[in-house]
Amino acid sequence: MRSKLLTSVAFAAVMLPASAYAQSTGSTDVEEIVVTGSVGPADTNGIQLPETPKAKAVITQELIERRTPGQTVFDTINLIPSVSFTNADAYGASGGNIRIRGFDGARISATFDGLPTNDSGNYALYPSQVLDAELIEQVNVNFGATDVDSPTASAAGGTVNYRSLMPKDELGAAAAYSHGTNDMNRAFGVIHTGEVGPWGTKAWVAASTQSYDQFRGPGKIKRWQLNGKIYQPLGGNDFISVAGHYNRARNSFYNNPSLANIRTIVGTSVIPTTGTVANPIVVDLTDAQWDAVFNDQSTAFRSVPSCVLPSANVPAGNGTVQDDRTNALCGSLATTAINPSNTGNARFNSRFSLSDKLTLTIDGGYQYTKATGGGSTVLSERNAGAFGIAPSSQTSGLINYQYNRVGAGIAAGADLNGDGDAVDYVRLYTPSITRTARLTAIVGLRYDISDEHLVRLAYTWDRARHRQTGEASNLQGTGQPFNPFGAVYGEDYEVTDAAGNVLMKRNRLSYAILHQISGEYRGKFFDEALNVAIGVRAPFFRRNLNNYCYTIPSNSSEAYCTGETAAQVAANATTATYGAPYQNRIKSYKAVLPNIGLTYHFAPKVSAFASYSKGFSAPRTENLYGFDDVKINPSIDVLPEKTDSYDLGLRYTSGMIQAQLAGWYIKYNNRIITTIIELEGGAGNINADRNVGEVQTKGVDFSLGVQPVRGVSLYGFVSYTDSELKENAGGLLTAGKFVVETPEWQFGGRAQLSFDPVSVGVQAKHTGDRFVTDVNDIVSKGYTVVDLDARLSLSFAGLRKTYLQVNVSNLLNEKYFGNLTTAGSVTSGTPRFTFGAPRTVIGSIRFEF
Template sequence: MRMKLACGVAFAALMIPAAALAQSTGSIEAEEGDAIVVTGSRGPASVDGIQVPDTPKARAVLTQELIERRAPGQTILDTINLIPGVSFTNSDAYGGSGGQIRIRGFDGNRIALTFDGIPLNDSGNYAIYSNQQLDPELIEQVNVNFGSADVDSPTAAASGGTVNYRSITPTDTMSAIGVYSHGTNNMNRAFGLLNLGTLTSSGTKAWVSASTQKYNQFRGPGTIYKQQYNGKVYQPIGSNGDFVAVAAHYNQNRSYFYSNPTYANIRARLTGVNSTLPTNATGTTASAANPYTLDLNNSDFDYVFDDTSSTYRYDYNCDLQSNPGGAGSQTDRNSCNNIYATAFNPSNTGNVRINSRFGLTEKLLFTFDGAYSFTRANGGGSTLLAETDANASPITGTNTNGTYTQQYRPITGTFGRLGAGTATGVDLNGDGDRADFVRVYFPSNTRTQRFTAIAGLRYQFNDDNLVRIAYTWDRARHRQTGEAQLLGNDGRPLSPFSALDGKGASPVLDAAGNVFQKRNRLSYAILHQVSAEYRGGFFDNTFKVALGIRAPFFRRNLNNYCYTIAGQSSDAYCTSQTPAQVAALDASSTAITLGAPYTNRIKTYNEVLPNVGFTYNYTPAISMFGSYSKGLSLPRTDNLYGFDDVSISPVSATQPEKTDSFDLGLRYTDRLIQAQVAGWYVGFKNRIISSTVLLEGGGTLSVDRNVGNVKSHGVDASVAVKPLRWFSLYGFGSYTIARLQQDATDPLSGRVLVPTAGKFVVETPKWQYGGRAQIDFDPISVGIQAKHTGDRWISDINDLKSAGYTLVDLDARLGLGFAGLNRTFLQLNVSNLLKERYFGNLSTVANAFPYTIGGTTTNAAGPRVTFGAPRTFIGSIHFEF
C-alpha cells in the first residue's frame, strides 16, 4: 500500500524490520503498508517516545525514547501505566517483586503478553509475571492492543487484549553501554550492552548483554535479587529487507514476598485510633448496601505500616523446635511458620527466538517466527506434618493440630499417607520417635518447556491490496509437582526448588521411601491455528480496511498421577497406599470424594474469531478509526484438575469466555500534536469465576463455572504536544464502566450463592488520568509525570473498596559532554515523589463483610491489601562508548 503522510507512526517500524507496531514478523510486514510518517520532510515520529499509530485497532505505542527514562531495571508493564485504560500496580519501586495489571477491567490472566511475537503467559493459569521481563534498555518499543489480538496471535487468553514488546536490533558499528544504578533500600544494579557491529562481509551483526540487580524490601526482611543475560544475532539477506534474527534470553529471580495486612489486621491495629472504621469487630455496619471505603489518613497509614510485630510482618529469624529433636514430642506448630525465608519466589526462565522474512517473489513474502521457552519456578511456602498419621488433623471438623489438611487421619485399621499404608508414620527428624510435629518446605514446583512457531505468507496484489495467511502452532509441556523438603535449623529452605524429583537435599520420604508431595501432574497445552487477513486501500488510499479471521484449535492433554481431591485444583492426594486402602478411606464417613489417577484426559476448545477494522482520513491530519473483534479466553489448565470427569464432575462443563469488542474513535496528528479519543464497548460472555457449590448427598465442590455476562464500556483519550524543540506535554484519561450482569448461582438448585448482578468488576478503577511534561535544555533534561488511579472494589459484592491515589514520578538527566564525555550522562529517578500513602495490589474476595441471602449467612472473608512503595530515589551513571 502507499504510505500516507501524517504524524503518528513508529519511525523505527520503517527503518528496522524487527521493530514495528505488531507482534509477529508477519503482522509487522502487513502493517508496514499502513504505516504513516510525519507530514513534511522533518519532524518527530513521536512525542518523546509516545506514539499514536494510524491503525484500525485501538492501539498505543511507547518507544525506547520514553522507556529509558523510567527507573533502571523497571518492568515494562509499569511503563505502560501511562497508556489510557491500563492499570498496573507495582509491588515495589523497582519491579522485581511483580505486580498486577488490568486493561479496561480485564485482569492479567485475560491479557496476552508477547516478546518478539512469542507468548509469555503461564501455560497453566495464563498469569503474567511482570518481574521476569526483558531489561528495559533492550526494548525497542511496546504496544498495547485493546480488546483484540493479531490474527496470528498464539494465545489462549486474549479477551482483554494484548501487550507486545520487541527487542532492539544490533547496530552496524561497534559500541558499548554500561549503566550503574544505586537507590533507596540499598538497591544496586549494573547493566552492560556490547554491540559487536558488522562481523562479516554479508552484514552479520550482533549484541550481547548482562545485568544484575539486588535490593532490600522496603518493609520487613527479605531481598530481591535478579540477574539476566541476553544476546541477538541479525543476518540481513539481500537488499530488500529480508533477514534472519536469532536471539536468546535467560532471567533468574530470587525474591521474597512482602507481608501485608488483611482488612481485619488494619482494623485491629487502628482500634480506638480511627473512628471512621466500621464500629464493631465484625464490620457488620458495612455491607453491599452500605459499602466502606478503605481510606486511611497519613498518620493512620504510617501507624499501620510501622507495626513491627509478626501480625503482618515476617520474622527474620526462627528456631525450628524439631531440629535436632530428642526424646518426647517436639512441635513446630508455632515455630518458623512466619519466617520470610519460606515466603520465597524463585524462578529461572529463558527462551531462544527466531524471527525471519524472505521475499519469494516481488509480490510474495514468507515470514517465520519460532521459539523454545522454558520455566522453572515455585511460590515457596511451608506446612506442618505429624510424624504419626493418627496425630494429623482430621479430614472434617476442627483443624486442632494445625497440620497439613490433606495428610488426613486414616480410618480404623488402615495407615495414612506418611505411613504409606504399611506403618503408623515416619520419624522425619531422625530423633528416634514418631511423636513430633515437623515443619517442612512445601512449594508448588512448575517446569514448562514450550515450542512456538508462526509461519505466514503475504501476497501484495498492488500498492493498495494485500492478503496474508498464517499457521500458528504452540505446544507447552507443563510439569507440576509439590515435593516436601526438610528445613534447616533456622527454618530456611535447603534449596530453592525443594526436593525436585526427589533429587534435592533432605527430601521428606514416606514409609515406602517415596517423596511426600501434594501434586504430581503433567499437562500439554497445544494450539493449532489458521488465520487469514485482507488489507485494502480505497479512494486514493484515504479509506483503509482490514478484514481478518482466526480459527484456533486448542487441546489440553491432562495427566494426574495422584488422586483428585474434589474441588482442589492446586492440591491432590499423592500416596503410596494401595488402591484398596484409598478406596476404604474414600468410603469412610469422614472422607471426601477422591478420583483415581488418570492419563490422557483430553479437553478441546475450538472457535472462529473474526476481526474487522477501518481508518478514514478526512485530511492528512484528521482520521477516524473503528474496529470489531471477537476475543477468547479458555478455562485455565490448572483449574481443570479440580475434577476428573469420572467420579468427580461439575454439573456442566465450563465454557470459554468470549468477548465482542467495539472501538470507534478520532485521531488528530500533525507536526505539533498527536491526539486520540476513542469510545469502546465490550460484551463479555461466559465469565469464569471459582465458586463453591453443594453436592448431592452433602459436601461441597469448588469449581470454575460461568456466571454469565459482563458489560463494559468507556472512553480513552490522550494528547501529546511538542510545540517547542525543548518542551513536550502529554495528557491522558480513561473512564471505565464494567459490571457483572448476573448472580453466581448453584448449578444444581439455582440458588444464588453470591449476589453479583449489577456489581462493578473488582480492581478496576472507574477513573484514571494523568500526564507527563518534559523539558530539554542541553545538558539538562527533566521529566515529571503523574497518574491518578481511582477507587477500586476489593470484593465481588462491592461492600469494600480501596480509595484512589495519585503517584508522581520524576526523572532528570545531566549530560557530561562539557567534561569531554559526549555519550555519558547522570540520571536521577524519584518514584512517588510526593510520598503518597496508598494500597497497591489487592487480594480480592467475594465479600468482605457478612451477608445473608436465602436465609443463609456468609461469613466475612479476609481480603489482603498491599502497601504501596514509599518515595524512592535512584541515581544512575550511563556510559556509552
C-alpha cells in the same frame, strides 16, 4: 492524490514499518511499506498513537530509558489510557498486577518478539521476568483486541507486545550503574559488534545484575539477566534473527495486611466490621493511620528473618515429642515466603521474499521456566496424629489432607526429621513447583495482489509441557530451606513416607497444545483515504491432563498423594470421596474469531477509525484439576470465555500535536469464576469453575501530546471505564455490580523539558477508587503517584555519550494501597492490601562508547 497522501505526516504513520505496532514478524511485515522522505509517526517523547484501525498505543525506548533503572516495562505503560498497573515495589523485581479495560492479567496476552509469555497453565503474567528495559525497542498495547495471528488461547482482554532492540551497525558498548533507597544496586552492560564479516552480520550481548532490600520487613530481592541477539540481513527487507534470554530471580514475598489486620490497628470506627452496597467499607487511611499499619511489628503481616525449629538438630533416638507448632514464628518466615524462578528462551524471527509479490515469515522459539511459590507446613509423623484439620486451626496446626499418607498404608507413621522416632510434629518446606518447556512456531505467507490490496495466511503451533509437583523437604534449624527449589531434583534432604516415596502435595503433568489458522485481507480505497483490514483466526486448543495423585474435590492446588492402595484409600470415609489418579484426560476448545478494522482520512491530519474483534479465553489448567469428570463431575461444563470488542475513535496528528479520542464497548460472555457447583445426581457440592454469564464494559479514552517548542513536550490522558457484572454469581448478588480492582477514572500526564545539558521529566498518575469485593461492599480509596527523572549530560566535559540520572519514585510520598487481593464479599473472603512503595531515590551513571 496518492503522492499528496504519502507526504502527509498522518498518513506516513500508517505506512511506516509496523515493528512498532505489531507482535509477530508476519504482522509486522504486512504493514511495512518503505516511504522515502517519510518523517515518521508523531511522537511525544516516546509515546505514540499509531494510525491503525484498532485502538493501540506505543511506548518507545525514548521514554522507557527515562524510567527507574531495572523497572518492568509494565510500569511504563501505566501512563497510557485504560491501563492500570500496580507495582509491588519501586524497582520492579517483585511483580505487580495489570488491568486493561477491566480485564486482569490472566485475560491479557503478552508476547516477547512474537513468543507468548503468559503461563501456559493459568495464563498469569509475570511482570518481574521481562527483558531488561534498556534492551526493549518498543512496547505496544492492543486494547481489547489481538493481531490476527496472535499465538494465544487467553486474550479475551487485549495484548501487550514488546520487541527487543535491533543490533547497531557500528561497534560500541554501554554500561550503567545505579544505586538507590533500600540498598539497591544494579549494574548493566551491553556490547554491539556492529556489522562484521562479508554479509553484514551484527549482534549484541548484554548482562545485568540487581539486588535490594524489601522496603518493609526482612527479605532480599536479587535478579540477574543474560541476553543476546544476532541479526543477519538477507537483502532488501529480508533477514534472520536469533536471540536468547535468561532471567534468574530470587525474591521474597511482601507480607501485607488483611482488612481484619487493618481494623485491629485503626479500630472499627475507621474500618467497620460490616459493609453494604449502599454503605461500603472505605479503606481510606490518614497518613498517621497508614503509618501505624505500615510500622506494625507483629507477625500478623510482617515476616521474621529466622526462627528455631524444635524438630531440627535433635540427637538421634531422642524419643521425645518435638513439636514445631510451638514456635509460631516459623510460620511467618521470610526465608520460606519466597518466589525463586529461572526462566529462559531462544527466539527466531525471519522474513524471506519468495518473489516480488510473495513473502514468507517464520517465527519460533523455545521457552523454559522453573519456579516455585515457597511455603511451609507441619506434618505429624504419626497417622494417628493427623486429623486432616486445616493449618489455620489452633487445634492441630497440621497440613490439611494429611490422613494416612505418611504411613503409606504399611506403617503407623514415619520418621520425618531423622531423629530415630516417629512421634514428632515436623515443619517441612512444601513449595508448589512448576517446570514448563514450551515450543512455539508461527508461519505466515503474504501475497501482494497490487499496491493497494494484499492477503495473508498464518499457521500457529504452540505446545507447552507443564509439570507441577510439590515435593516436601527438610528445613534448616533456623527455618531456611536447603535449596529454594526444595527436593524437586531428589536432593539428600527430601522427606519420604514409610514406603520410601517422596512426600508430595501434588504430582501432575499437563500439555497445552494450540493449533491456529488465520487469514487477513487488507485494502486501500478512494485514493488510499480508506484502509480496510478484514481477518479471522480459528484457534483449536487442547489440554491433556495427567494427575498421578487422588483428586480432592474442589481443590485445584493440592492433591492426595499417597502410597496407600486403592482399597486403603477407599477404607477411609473422607479419602473414599477422592477421585482416582488418571492419565490422558482431554479437554478441547475451539472458536472462530473474526475481526474487521477501518481507517478513514478526512484530511491529511484528521482520521477516524473503527474496529470489531472477537476474543477467546479457554479454561485454565489449575481450574480443571478440581474435578476428574468421573467421580467428581460438575453438572455443568465450563465453556471458554468470549468477548465482542468494539472501538470507534478520532485522531489528529501533526508535527506539533497528536490527539486521540476513542469510545469502546466490550461484551464479555461466559465469564469464569470459582464458585460452588452442584455435583451430578445431587451428590453434593464442590468449589470449582463455572460460567456466570455476561459482563458489559464500556468507556472513553482521551490522550493529547503537544510539543509547542523545541525541547518542551506535554502529554496528558484521561480514561473512564464502566465495567458491570450482569448476573448473580456464586450465591452472591453481583448483578449490576462493578468489576473488582478496576478504577472507574484514571488520569495523568507527563511534562519534559530538555535543554542541553539538562533534561527533566515529571509525570503523575491518578488511579481512582477500586472495589475489593464482587458485591462492592469494600472500596479501596484512589491515589496519585508522582515520579521525577532528571538527567545531566556530561558532553560539556568531553564525554558526549555519558550522563548522570536521578529518578525519584513516588516523589510526594503518597501513602496508598496498590495491589489488592479481592473476595466475594466482606464476609466470604479475606482481602489483603499491598502497601505502595514509599518515596524512593535512585542515582545512575551511564557510559556509552
